[in-house]
Each structure stands twice: as structure tokens, then as C-alpha cells.
Amino acid sequence: MLLSVISSMYEPAVTASIPLLVKEEHLEGANGLVNGVQALSIGAVAGKMRMDNLYRLLAAITLLILPMALSVTPALISCGFYPSYLLFLACAVSIAMIMTIISIFIVTKVQKETPNENPGKVMAIITAAAQCAAPLGQLVCGFIFQTFSARLYLPALFICIAMALVSLAARHLWAEITVS
DSSP, X not given: OHHHHHHHHHHHHHHHHHHHHOOHHHHHHHHHHHHHHHHHHHHHHGGGOOGGGTHHHHHHHHHHHHHHHHTTSHHHHTTOHHHHHHHHHHHHHHHHHHHHHHHXXXXXXXXXXXXXXXXXXXXXXXXXXXXXXXXXXXXXHHHHHHHTTTOTHHHHHHHHHHHHHHXXXXXXXXXXXXXX
């Protein structure tokens, strides 16, 4: 459920803000790079991950949203297209990698903990919740980005604060869960 909350905040924010900053052809190459690095990185970090310290990855996402917010400030945009674009892209790629690692880890954890007769039902509910949260987040973030179109860093700062609260909630929630 917590991933649904994250999904409803981060993904729509990036979806709503990227057209304002970059051209689509630049994203295709970055997307391929991200997919390859994500697949390789989960193996490298999987042995060190535990539910009780997973909130640290959420905190890392929160910290990466700050420079992302700075990338759309008038001061950085006035420096030219590429400094703003590269900062935004570096943060977006890093956040996407972290979210993929968290998602793979949690899906694996859920599958291990679910009785053999229920994994399809449980995963269907989790997938439905996550997929329903994203359009709602896109609606809210689209409205917020449109309202603050002159100051795009304000919605990004709002998302940063929301993610900090999610990180704190995850710390308390996941501290009680032990890896079997």
C-alpha cells in the first residue's frame, strides 16, 4: 500500500513535469540505460536489503527530489537548457532505479510470505491498488503543476515534503516487519 502512495506522488509528478523540460527523444535513450542498470543493481544490493531499513531508500528518493526541484528554478533555467536538463534527468534516473529496486524487493517479500494458495489474489490486489493510485496522482499533480506553472519548483518541494512524511511512516511501519 505504501508503494501505491509513492507511486501516486512521484510518477505523476515526473509525468506532469517532464514535458515542460525535455523532448521525448532524449528520454528514450535514458529509459534504456535505466532499465539495464536497474536489472543489474538489484542483484548487487539485494543481499543488504531488509524491511526494517528500506525506509532509507525512500529517504534517498526524498533527497533526490530536492535537486530535481532546483532544476526547474528560474536561476538554473537561466543558465541554459542543459544544466537544468541534466540535473533533472540524473535525479529522475536515480529515483526510477531506487523505486524499481524497492518494488522488486517488496514483491519478492510478499510472494515469500503469502501462502501458496493465495499469491495470485494478493498480487492482484497490490497491482490494482498501485495502478489505481497513479492516475489519481496524475490528476492531482497535473492540477498542481498547471496552477504553479510559473513556479515549478513549488510542486516539487511539496512532493519532497510528502515523500519525507512517507519515509517516516515507512520507518515505523517496516520496523515491525522482519525478514524470514
